[in-house]
Amino acid sequence: MRVPGLMVSLLSLELGLALSPPHATASDCGYLGPAERLTFTPAARTRWLAPLVRAPGPLDPLYGTVRRFLSVVQLNPFPTELVKALLNEPSSVKVDEVVRYEAGYVVCAVIAGLFLLAVPITGLCFCCCRCHRRCGGRVKTEHKAMACERGTLMAFLLLTTFVLLVGMVCAFVTNQRTHEQTGPSVQAVPETLLSLQSLVSDIPEELQTVADQFSLPQNQVLEDLDGVGERLGNLIHSQLKSKVYLVLASVHSLGQALQVSMDHLRALNATTKELQEGQQHLEPAVRDHRERLLALLQDPQCQGNCTGTLSQVHALELGADFSQVPHLDDALHRLKDVPETNFSSMVQEENSTFNNLPLLIGLQTANAVKEVQPWLWVLHPQPKLLWLWADLKKAVSGQPEGVRMLATGFPDLKATSRWSQTLGELEECSRPYLKDVQRYETYRWIVGCVLCSMVLLVVVCNLLGLSLGTWGLSAREDPSHSEAKGEAGARFLMLSVGFSFLFAGPLILLVFATFLVGGNVQTLVCQSWKRGELYEFVDTPGNLPPSMNLSHLLGLKKNISVLLAYQQCREGAALWKVLQLNDSYDLEKHLDISQYATKMQQELKGFNVEIKDLDLLSPEARQDLEALQSSGIEKINYHDFFVQIQKPVVKTDMQQLSQDLERLVQAQGNSMLGQQLQEAAQGLRNLYHEKVVPQQNLIAKLNLNARALESAAPNLQLETTALLGNITVLRGELPVFINHIMENASRCFMTRELGYFSQYVAWVREEVTQRIATCQPLSGALDNGRVILCDMMADPWNAFWFCLGWCTFFLIPSIIFAVKTSKYFRPIRKRLSSTSSEETQLFHIPRVTSLKL
Numbered sequence: 083m084r085v086p087g088l089m090v091s092l093l094s095l096e097l098g099l100a101l102s103p104p105h106a107t108a109s110d111c112g113y114l115g116p117a118e119r120l121t122f123t124p125a126a127r128t129r130w131l132a133p134l135v136r137a138p139g140p141l142d143p144l145y146g147t148v149r150r151f152l153s154v155v156q157l158n159p160f161p162t163e164l165v166k167a168l169l170n171e172p173s174s175v176k177v178d179e180v181v182r183y184e185a186g187y188v189v190c191a192v193i194a195g196l197f198l199l200a201v202p203i204t205g206l207c208f209c210c211c212r213c214h215r216r217c218g219g220r221v222k223t224e225h226k227a228m229a230c231e232r233g234t235l236m237a238f239l240l241l242t243t244f245v246l247l248v249g250m251v252c253a254f255v256t257n258q259r260t261h262e263q264t265g266p267s268v269q270a271v272p273e274t275l276l277s278l279q280s281l282v283s284d285i286p287e288e289l290q291t292v293a294d295q296f297s298l299p300q301n302q303v304l305e306d307l308d309g310v311g312e313r314l315g316n317l318i319h320s321q322l323k324s325k326v327y328l329v330l331a332s333v334h335s336l337g338q339a340l341q342v343s344m345d346h347l348r349a350l351n352a353t354t355k356e357l358q359e360g361q362q363h364l365e366p367a368v369r370d371h372r373e374r375l376l377a378l379l380q381d382p383q384c385q386g387n388c389t390g391t392l393s394q395v396h397a398l399e400l401g402a403d404f405s406q407v408p409h410l411d412d413a414l415h416r417l418k419d420v421p422e423t424n425f426s427s428m429v430q431e432e433n434s435t436f437n438n439l440p441l442l443i444g445l446q447t448a449n450a451v452k453e454v455q456p457w458l459w460v461l462h463p464q465p466k467l468l469w470l471w472a473d474l475k476k477a478v479s480g481q482p483e484g485v486r487m488l489a490t491g492f493p494d495l496k497a498t499s500r501w502s503q504t505l506g507e508l509e510e511c512s513r514p515y516l517k518d519v520q521r522y523e524t525y526r527w528i529v530g531c532v533l534c535s536m537v538l539l540v541v542v543c544n545l546l547g548l549s550l551g552t553w554g555l556s557a558r559e560d561p562s563h564s565e566a567k568g569e570a571g572a573r574f575l576m577l578s579v580g581f582s583f584l585f586a587g588p589l590i591l592l593v594f595a596t597f598l599v600g601g602n603v604q605t606l607v608c609q610s611w612k613r614g615e616l617y618e619f620v621d622t623p624g625n626l627p628p629s630m631n632l633s634h635l636l637g638l639k640k641n642i643s644v645l646l647a648y649q650q651c652r653e654g655a656a657l658w659k660v661l662q663l664n665d666s667y668d669l670e671k672h673l674d675i676s677q678y679a680t681k682m683q684q685e686l687k688g689f690n691v692e693i694k695d696l697d698l699l700s701p702e703a704r705q706d707l708e709a710l711q712s713s714g715i716e717k718i719n720y721h722d723f724f725v726q727i728q729k730p731v732v733k734t735d736m737q738q739l740s741q742d743l744e745r746l747v748q749a750q751g752n753s754m755l756g757q758q759l760q761e762a763a764q765g766l767r768n769l770y771h772e773k774v775v776p777q778q779n780l781i782a783k784l785n786l787n788a789r790a791l792e793s794a795a796p797n798l799q800l801e802t803t804a805l806l807g808n809i810t811v812l813r814g815e816l817p818v819f820i821n822h823i824m825e826n827a828s829r830c831f832m833t834r835e836l837g838y839f840s841q842y843v844a845w846v847r848e849e850v851t852q853r854i855a856t857c858q859p860l861s862g863a864l865d866n867g868r869v870i871l872c873d874m875m876a877d878p879w880n881a882f883w884f885c886l887g888w889c890t891f892f893l894i895p896s897i898i899f900a901v902k903t904s905k906y907f908r909p910i911r912k913r914l915s916s917t918s919s920e921e922t923q924l925f926h927i928p929r930v931t932s933l934k935l
Contacts, residue, residue, distance in 0.1 A: 117834050120298050122845045124853065125288035131277040131859045134270065134866045136873040141259070144252065145877040148884045149604065155186035156605035160615040166625045187598060194594040198587055201894070205583025208901075212576075232555075232906040236548060239575075239899035243544040245892050250537040253885035257530040260878040264523045267870045268516045274863045275509040285657075288854045292846055299838035306835060314827055315440030321823050322816070326436050329698055329812055330429050332805055337425020337703070339801070340710060343794050344420055347715060350723075350787040351414055357404040357780050364773045365400055368732060371769060372398040375743075375762055378755065386749030391742050394734050402729035402781070407722050416713045421706040428700050526596070530882060533592060536585040537889045540578050544900060547574035551907035572904035579900050582893040589890040596883035600876055608872035617645035637661045651861035656850070660857045679836055699809050707802045716799045720792040727785045731777045736770040739763075 161183045167175050181188055375395040379388045554568025610616045619625050620632055621643040632638075638647050638660060647660050699707075743763035750756035852858070 117837050118302065120302065120838060120841050122295050122298060122842070122849075124849060125291045131274060131862045131866065133862055134869045134874075136869060141256065141878070141881060144256075144881050144884075148877070148880045151884065152601050152604050152880065153609075155190060155601060157186065158183050160606070160610045160619070162619055162625070165619065169625070169630070170627050187601065190597065191594065194590050197590050197891075201583060201586040205586070208579070208583065228906070232903070235899055235903040235906070236552070239544060239896070239903050240548060242892055242896045242899055243541055243548070246537060246544075246889050246896060247541050249885045249889040249892065250534055250541060253530070253534045253537070253882055253889060256878045256882040256885055257527060257534060260875065260882055261523060261527040263874045263878060264520060267874045268520055270866065270870055271512055271516060272509050274866055275505050275512070277859055278863050279505040279509070285855055289850070292849055292854065296842060299842045302838050303835045306831075312440045314824070317827055318820060318823055319436070319439045322819070323436070325812065326698070329809060330432055332808075333699060333703070334425055334429040336707070336801055336805055337421065337429070339794065339798055340421055340706065341425070343715070343791065343798055344417060346787040346790045346794075347410065347413065347417070350784060350791060351410040353780050353784040353787065354404055354407055354410070357777060357784065360773065360777050360780065361400060361404060364731070364777065367769055367773060368398060368400060371762070371766055378758055378762060381755060383752045383755055384746070384750070386746045388746065391739070391746060394739050394742065397734040398736075398739065399733055400731065401733045402726040402731060404726055407726055408719050410718065413713045413715050413718065417709055417715075420709050421703070425703060428703055432698060529592060530886070533585065533589055533886065536581060536589070540581050540585075540893065540896065543574045543578035543581065544896065547571045547578060547900065547904070547907070550574060551903070554907055568907040572907040575900040575904040575907070579897050582897045586890060586893055589886065589893075593883050593887040593890055596879065597887065600880040600883060603871070603876045604880055608868070608876055611868050611872070614645060617643075617648060620644050647857070648861050648864060651857040654852055654856055654858055657855045657857050679832075679839070698813065704806070707806055710802050711799065711806075715791065716795040718791070718795070720788050723784065723788040727781055727788070731774050731781070736766055736774060740767045740770070
């Protein structure tokens with residue numbers, strides 16, 4: 083029914099603490115929700131140079147072995163002077179210098195030449211010898227060591243055949259691998275050149291595509307601006323609700339207490355008047371009854387305890403005098419028509435107004451000025467607030483000058499036309515040569531397959547010869563066996579020998595030809611390329627003829643060498659850092675949106691709100707509380723009321739007096755006097771019920787109202803004064819607090835929205851420097867060229883001749899072991915060869931000796 087007295091101090095303290103502006107923390111930005119991650123569409127390049135890498139495989143150890151072999155063959159460093167002379171003045175190249183550099187290859191050529199001469203001549207001699215039945219005959223005699231010799235020769239021949247088989251398989255595989263990788267490698271050359279050709283020409287279009295995507299953060303910010311008003315309203319509502327609800331609860335409680343107090347005051351005044359009026363009617367009646375009773379009790383004929391009853395009758399008079407209580411007319415006059423306000427309805431309306439805060443702020447931050455009902459305009463913006471909000475959206479809708487000029491501001495290359503023309507001519511000129519490469523590779527593949535098949539034929543003949551020969555040897559112990567199996571095995575071995583002599587020449591020619599080409603590509607080009615010696619050679623002035631000046635053809639800056647350009651491009655340098663531009667191009671300058679952000683911040687600072695219609699206390703309610711303050715109800719002397727209330731209405735107990743009179747009636751001898759006393763007692767009892775009891779009820783009501791006012795009036799005055807003061811303070815502090823909330827919210831909003839533009843700037847920086855305007859394709863093309871030439875073509879090429887040469891040189895031990903082994907597969911005499919005289923006799927009869935018993 084009333085606000086506790088302690089609430090005055092607590093309310094003041096809590097309001098003081100609540101209204102102190104809080105420090106901005108990260109949680110202040112939580113009302114915006116998590117920032118979205120924008121998804122940008124990368125600029126689609128018509129040709130993107132993918133890096134080529136040879137996947138690891140089982141042939142890698144073989145490739146490594148071949149490279150180590152070639153490093154032993156070619157021990158000389160890169161021939162700078164020789165290549166320089168060859169490129170500038172081919173006629174000045176001296177043969178002895180070439181031979182000196184190619185000394186390892188010359189040695190290999192000598193070995194190949196000797197092999198080419200020796201093996202066919204030896205084969206011719208062997209053929210003539212066989213025609214005269216002098217070579218590759220049979221074992222004439224059988225001796226003890228023959229089995230061991232035969233087994234050893236068969237083992238070595240089998241081992242040699244296995245080596246030939248392994249070499250032949252590797253040759254087949256590398257020959258096929260070379261053929262398979264030649265096609266994609268040849269096709270990759272024009273693709274690489276076309277990719278380099280479009281490296282510069284497609285940049286403006288791709289930059290424009292990137293610049294157009296500035297609309298993504300713009301649209302996101304505009305979308306956030308459309309809903310930021312309601313979010314700001316929610317933020318302000320959440321920050322202020324604890325304070326506003328507390329004040330409104332106090333107003334509601336005080337309004338109820340005011341209504342109750344006014345009811346008590348009016349009831350107190352009305353009861354007092356009724357008591358005064360009742361006393362005016364009660365006093366004559368009591369006096370009449372007292373005088374009549376005095377006359378009857380003083381009659382000499384009165385018998386009984388008339389004297390004792392007479393003393394009670396003397397006290398039959400009014401006790402309380404309510405004309406002595408304070409007058410309430412002045413206080414009631416000052417509180418006339420109080421309360422005029424329905425505090426419950428007012429508080430409910432203020433609560434509804436405060437709860438509609440997010441919606442109303444959202445309405446005021448709309449794109450266009452809309453007519454809103456007057457009762458909705460709780461937050462009245464500063465002048466031209468809606469126009470400021472429209473200006474903010476207009477500022478966001480603009481595009482920064484640097485971003486707009488991102489594509490058009492990219493300068494033309496001095497060497498753009500020369501770049502495209504050179505690469506275009508190179509691509510056109512390379513196509514016939516690439517077709518020739520594919521055609522000659524097909525011829526090489528066919529020859530390689532045929533010669534590998536010849537090696538396979540030798541291996542098959544060796545295996546068949548060994549198999550049939552072994553079968554013939556196992557069946558030789560049977561007297562009925564035929565020598566056909568052993569003879570067939572020997573013939574297969576001799577056939578293997580013939581094939582070996584026949585194909586040794588073509589094999590060594592193919593091996594040396596492919597070795598000379600592939601070996602020089604590996605040692606002269608690939609090793610120098612990998613070590614960077616080729617870049618150093620190109621960068622040295624005078625090494626290349628003027629028509630082959632790569633720095634000029636590529637349009638490199640004057641202070642950047644080819645090697646440095648390659649290194650920077652490999653690290654992801656931008657084109658304008660490597661190539662010659664008509665003017666400097668500063669990407670960071672184009673991506674500088676600080677002025678754009680500053681303009682947004684300035685426009686956002688103009689947005690502010692002022693609370694005017696959120697009064698917390700209506701003027702009528704304030705008048706009611708101010709009237710209560712000046713009413714002086716706390717100054718009323720309620721003690722005077724309690725003094726009269728404690729007095730009885732009539733000093734004598736009328737009920738008891740009536741009973742005493744009835745007892746006297748029975749004691750009277752005079753019937754007339756008894757009847758009079760009986761009538762007096764009944765009249766006194768009637769007076770008590772009719773007049774005194776209502777007065778007593780009014781006194782109880784008066785007591786209740788007086789005590790309620792006595793306890794409530796002082797606190798009510800203090801609470802009223804405190805509430806009016808706190809509302810005044812709160813209304814003064816709310817704009818400051820709201821401005822503080824708006825500053826923090828604006829800071830959070832700008833941080834969030836600028837985060838979208840930061841995402842765009844970071845994406846553009848990465849997209850431009852790493853995909854669009856990067857010179858990385860240049861280094862990628864050089865790396866791909868090395869992979870194509872060295873890893874995909876030279877390595878399997880060199881592995882092919884290495885395996886084929888391996889097979890070719892192992893034909894010599896195959897010939898030797900096959901000729902030697904074939905002798906043991908042909909029929910031989912069944913006679914042991916020994917040095918003792920007994921073993922040389924065909925028939926030996928042992929001598930009889932005497933037995934010594």
